[in-house]
Amino acid sequence: MFSAIDPRFDQNLTDLLEQATGGDFVACTSALSRYSRSSQKLHYILEFLLAHHATILTTNYLIRPTDVWVRRGTLVKPNSSNPTIGIAQPRGLAGAHRKLAQTITAHHPAP
Numbered sequence: 779m780f781s782a783i784d785p786r787f788d789q790n791l792t793d794l795l796e797q798a799t800g801g802d803f804v805a806c807t808s809a810l811s812r813y814s815r816s817s818q819k820l821h822y823i824l825e826f827l828l829a830h831h832a833t834i835l836t837t838n839y840l841i842r843p844t845d846v847w848v849r850r851g852t853l854v855k856p857n858s859s860n861p862t863i864g865i866a867q868p869r870g871l872a873g874a875h876r877k878l879a880q881t882i883t884a885h886h887p888a889p
Contacts, residue, residue: 783815798832806835808856837864840875847875862886
């Protein structure tokens with residue numbers, strides 16, 4: 779695994795991008811910075827995922843090719859070791875954001 783600012787793609791990230799090309803893919807992460815702290819690399823990852831019609835779900839955001847949802851009120855602190863903990867907190871979620879968070883956490887409950 780490379781450092782957070784390394785511009786190269788490690789095998790885990792390459793695998794994630796490959797999975798996104800299959801359609802109906804939801805990338806779940808505690809925060810976008812978990813993909814990279816390099817803004818150029820992060821922008822490439824986001825562009826790639828959205829170009830392949832993937833959905834990106836973080837603790838506080840839902841990003842799809844057609845829209846973006848943001849948790850209302852106070853944001854929830856991301857938990858990098860278990861993203862599902864923050865995603866499972868329904869406070870401030872609405873509509874499609876709430877529904878997807880509930881679906882994801884039902885299939886991947888927090889310990």
